[in-house]
Amino acid sequence: MPVHLPGETAAIVRQEAAAFAAQAASPAVREAFDRLAAAAAEGSVPDDLLALLGQLLQLTLTSGRIAARYGPREEQALGEVYRRTPPGRELEGQVAAVNAALAALEGLPLESLRLAAAGPGRFRLAVEAGGRRLVLDLGPTDATARSLELAI
Structure with a gap:
């Protein structure tokens, strides 16, 4: 299903x-970004370009480029x-899977929270509550419930 884009x-x-197309070394990549730029100019991105749109937005949003150039509203x-x-x-x-894992701790008395660096841009959060321990892996582009342990 195409994604419609409002004016700004x-x-x-x-x-x-267009900026990505201008920097692309590969003609195929340049053509794909040119097609995306043309589709955006028309206000609608077709299905076959949605993955590329997602990659473009993932990179520009996580790098802070969008916030810095266009502001928080954009x-x-x-x-x-x-x-x-x-x-x-x-x-x-x-996110839905992590929230489902967190729901297992809902209403239980919180015992501890610990955050550790798991690598560049990656973190591991351990939540202990009510005799249960939930470990979450958090990164710049993903979040996963690593484990849920019950005290016996």
């Missing part, structure tokens, strides 16, 4: 896709567009 959002996607609007792309829908699924 379409203009930003067009500009960013960053929020493009974040909403991102959630409608295949990578964005995958991330929403990960």
